[in-house]
Amino acid sequence: MKKLRQISGHGAAALLCLIICSPVLMLVNLSFQDSLELSKAFVPPTGQDLAMPDMLPLFPTLDNFGEILLESPQFYKVFWNSLGIAAAVTAGQLIIAVPAAWGFSRTKLRFRRQLFDLYVLLMLMPFQVTMLSQYIMLDKLGLMDTRAAIILPAVFSAFPVFIIYRSFCSIPEEVLESARIDGAGEWQILLRIGIPMGSAGIMAAVVLGFLDLWNMVEQPLAFIRDRKLYPLSLYLPMLDRTGGSILAASAVTLIPAAFVFVIGQDKLEAGIIASAVKE
Amino acid sequence: MSFLLPSLLGTGIFSVLPFADSLRRSFFRTVSGDFCGTENYRAVFSNEAFLLAVKNTALFTAVFLPVLITLSFLTAYFISGLKFMRVIRSVLLFPLAVPTAALVLVWKLLFQPAGMVNGVLTVCGADTVSFLDSGAAFGVLVGSYIWKNLGYTVLLWLTGISGISSSLSEAAKVDGAGRLQIMRHIILPNLKPTMYTITVISFLNSFKVFREAYLVAGAYPHRSIYLMQHLFNNWFSNFELDKMSAATVAVFGVILAAVSLLQRAWDKEARA
Numbered sequence: 104m105k106k107l108r109q110i111s112g113h114g115a116a117a118l119l120c121l122i123i124c125s126p127v128l129m130l131v132n133l134s135f136q137d138s139l140e141l142s143k144a145f146v147p148p149t150g151q152d153l154a155m156p157d158m159l160p161l162f163p164t165l166d167n168f169g170e171i172l173l174e175s176p177q178f179y180k181v182f183w184n185s186l187g188i189a190a191a192v193t194a195g196q197l198i199i200a201v202p203a204a205w206g207f208s209r210t211k212l213r214f215r216r217q218l219f220d221l222y223v224l225l226m227l228m229p230f231q232v233t234m235l236s237q238y239i240m241l242d243k244l245g246l247m248d249t250r251a252a253i254i255l256p257a258v259f260s261a262f263p264v265f266i267i268y269r270s271f272c273s274i275p276e277e278v279l280e281s282a283r284i285d286g287a288g289e290w291q292i293l294l295r296i297g298i299p300m301g302s303a304g305i306m307a308a309v310v311l312g313f314l315d316l317w318n319m320v321e322q323p324l325a326f327i328r329d330r331k332l333y334p335l336s337l338y339l340p341m342l343d344r345t346g347g348s349i350l351a352a353s354a355v356t357l358i359p360a361a362f363v364f365v366i367g368q369d370k371l372e373a374g375i376i377a378s379a380v381k382e
Numbered sequence: 383m384s385f386l387l388p389s390l391l392g393t394g395i396f397s398v399l400p401f402a403d404s405l406r407r408s409f410f411r412t413v414s415g416d417f418c419g420t421e422n423y424r425a426v427f428s429n430e431a432f433l434l435a436v437k438n439t440a441l442f443t444a445v446f447l448p449v450l451i452t453l454s455f456l457t458a459y460f461i462s463g464l465k466f467m468r469v470i471r472s473v474l475l476f477p478l479a480v481p482t483a484a485l486v487l488v489w490k491l492l493f494q495p496a497g498m499v500n501g502v503l504t505v506c507g508a509d510t511v512s513f514l515d516s517g518a519a520f521g522v523l524v525g526s527y528i529w530k531n532l533g534y535t536v537l538l539w540l541t542g543i544s545g546i547s548s549s550l551s552e553a554a555k556v557d558g559a560g561r562l563q564i565m566r567h568i569i570l571p572n573l574k575p576t577m578y579t580i581t582v583i584s585f586l587n588s589f590k591v592f593r594e595a596y597l598v599a600g601a602y603p604h605r606s607i608y609l610m611q612h613l614f615n616n617w618f619s620n621f622e623l624d625k626m627s628a629a630t631v632a633v634f635g636v637i638l639a640a641v642s643l644l645q646r647a648w649d650k651e652a653r654a
Contacts, residue, residue, distance in 0.1 A: 112464050119457070120473040123529065126488050127480060133488070147496045153504065154496045199389050206385030218390070224641050225397050229589035231610050232634045234618070235626050236400035259392030293385070318481045320593045321611065325618060339483040340597050353484040364479035368472055371479075375534060376541050379583055380576070380651075 127357070134167055134347070134354040135160040141346050167351035178352055185334040186359070188254060189316045193309055195258030201305065204267035205293050209279070219268075226261040230321040241326060252326040253334075257316065262378075263308035269377040270304025271297060307374025310367035317360050401634075408627040422628035432629060435610045442524065442609075443588045450528050450535055450584055451577070457532065458539035459569075471540060474533030482530075486597045490514075493522055493598075514599055520606040522598070527591050535580060542576030543569070575651055582644040586637065 133144060133156060144156030171178050206212070207219050225233075237256045238247075246252045274297065282292050298305065323337045330341065335356050342349045364371065411418050426432050461470050492498050493513035500510040511518050550572075551564050559567070592611035595603055601615065610633065617626040 109465060112460070113466060116461055116464060116466075116470045120470060123474055123477060123532070126485050126492070126529075127476070129491075130485060130488050133491075144491060145494075152496060152510075153498075153501045154491075154494070155498065155501055156491065199392060202385040203389030206389075210385065212386070218386075220645065221398075222393070223645065224638065225393065227586050227641050227644075228634070228637055229586070229611075230592075231589065231614050232630055232637060233397065233401075234614055235404045235623065235630050236397060238618070239400040239403050240396055255392075256396045259389065259396050261393065264389060289385075314479050318483070318593070320482070320596060324596070325615065336481050336483040340486050350487060353487060356481055356484045360479045360481055361476075364476060372472070372475070372537060375475075375537055379538050379579060380541055 130350065130353055132159060134350040135163045137162055137164045137166060138347055167347035170348040171351045171355065181333060181335055181338045184332065188250060188334055189313055191254050192257045192316055193312055195254065196260060196263045196312060199258055200263035200267055200308065201298065202293065203264045204271050205297055207264070207268050208271035222261040222264055226265055234325055247326060248328050250332055253319070253322045263312060266308040266311065266374055266378055267301060267304045270301040274300045303370065303373060304377065306367065306370040307377065310363055310371045311374045313363050314360060404627045404630050407624060408631050410624065412624040422624045426625050426628045426632065429625065431613050434605060434608055435613045438606065438608055439610055442591065443585060446524050446527060446588050447581065447584055450531060451580060453528065454532055454535035455539055458536045458543060462540060462543050471537060474536055476533065477530045478534055482593050482597050489526065489598050515604050517606045519599060519604040523591065523595055523607045526594050531587060535584065538580050539576065542573050546572045575647060578647050579644065582640055582647065585640055
């Protein structure tokens with residue numbers, strides 16, 4: 104009886120998983136279809152009201168990918184531009200956030216609590232609220248319409264500080280105390296003990312940060328005019344061409360995110376839990 | 383202190399100082415620079431587009447929150463007893479990683495007048511709906527945001543559920559309590575703090591649904607999904623920064639209230 108319940112339960116769960124994944128499966132399916140087959144998915148055949156795509160490519164082809172990867176230098180540039188922005192932000196975030204999280208978790212600074220509450224508040228603000236502030240400063244610094252306009256504010260995001268802080272807090276004080284007795288300096292303790300022992304939180308910040316950066320829309324939409332500087336997440340919907348190549352471009356955009364999702368699975372889940380529930 | 387300095391400087395420069403400037407600007411006219419009291423606020427609160435955006439955002443939250451919370455709880459409770467719970471949990475989380483832009487075309491395909499969803503409706507004998515340029519766009523927006531956030535919320539629920547000691551429900555079972563009774567008297571009361579946190583976090587997330595709306599419907603969507611961020615972008619390109627600053631302060635107030643509720647919940651948990 105119990106076994107039967109497990110089996111039917113898993114069946115229902117598998118169905119739910121399939122439904123959840125179906126838009127992505129559909130994208131992958133379509134990106135391998137040739138233009139003739141694709142036209143059925145977008146425009147109803149003559150005499151019919153509905154356009155129904157094939158559920159599997161009838162004649163699987165790599166033409167769409169060839170078109171976007173080999174014949175379109177623009178896509179190539181945008182792709183690397185996006186990766187470059189993501190890499191620059193991630194590196195900057197680590198350089199800034201790791202020491203800051205250490206400072207919050209290990210020093211007895213005055214107003215430490217109030218400052219940290221301020222970070223939490225900033226972390227939870229939607230872009231509507233921060234947009235004007237960021238614009239005022241970017242404009243003053245003459246950074247509008249440059250990559251720095253989306254990189255710099257993201258580098259000082261409060262989110263990685265918060266996640267890394269949580270993992271630093273779980274390092275027992277005695278470990279640090281014994282290092283201090285051995286004569287280690289504070290920065291040395293951070294590098295030799297803090298970073299290795301807090302690596303789970305640091306990786307969680309990197310994974311969550313990357314997924315968010317790879318999906319950014321609002322910031323470039325507001326602060327960047329020059330389409331050559333657009334990241335993929337904004338360039339993609341601007342493509343006018345319908346059909347195959349844009350589907351392949353979408354599928355390629357999905358790859359880095361799916362890759363990070365799969366290899367960073369545990370970190371991602373731990374990070375989400377740490378960011379929402381106080382242990 | 384040296385640990386914190388770079389971060390504090392950056393936060394000061396990019397967040398705190400300019401926000402203080404926005405606050406100041408909200409009481410001045412942008413063009414002339416004259417002090418104008420609460421004129422900007424009055425202009426914003428009588429602005430038709432602003433009221434529409436507020437109404438849509440409120441309506442979105444009112445539909446999105448209960449549906450998301452109920453669905454995710456039922457899913458979490460249902461899969462919490464399954465052997466492959468961790469795998470299922472991971473698969474459900476996947477939409478969070480999918481860049482919204484990558485699915486724009488699939489969404490169009492599903493919801494275009496001759497699309498698949500209408501195909502299913504026709505088979506069921508219903509009339510076709512033009513999803514993206516009618517009030518149904520609102521439903522599409524809610525649906526796609528629930529799709530995105532379901533796994534995230536299920537994960538938070540599962541964390542709460544795993545925190546309830548199983549010995550408690552075991553003991554109740556020995557005493558002859560049924561599944562529903564255990565649910566009502568043990569599981570639900572113990573999940574109250576989790577539910578509170580999930581509600582506030584989902585509320586905060588509901589302000590970030592613009593991305594979905596923009597990518598599917600562009601800068602000028604159907605009026606049922608015209609959101610605050612659309613309006614802000616509009617004001618921004620028309621350089622109406624005085625209105626923007628007043629609206630920024632108003633939205634800030636709402637978020638501030640929600641965040642302080644969240645922090646109070648966290649403090650309670652920390653003390654318990």
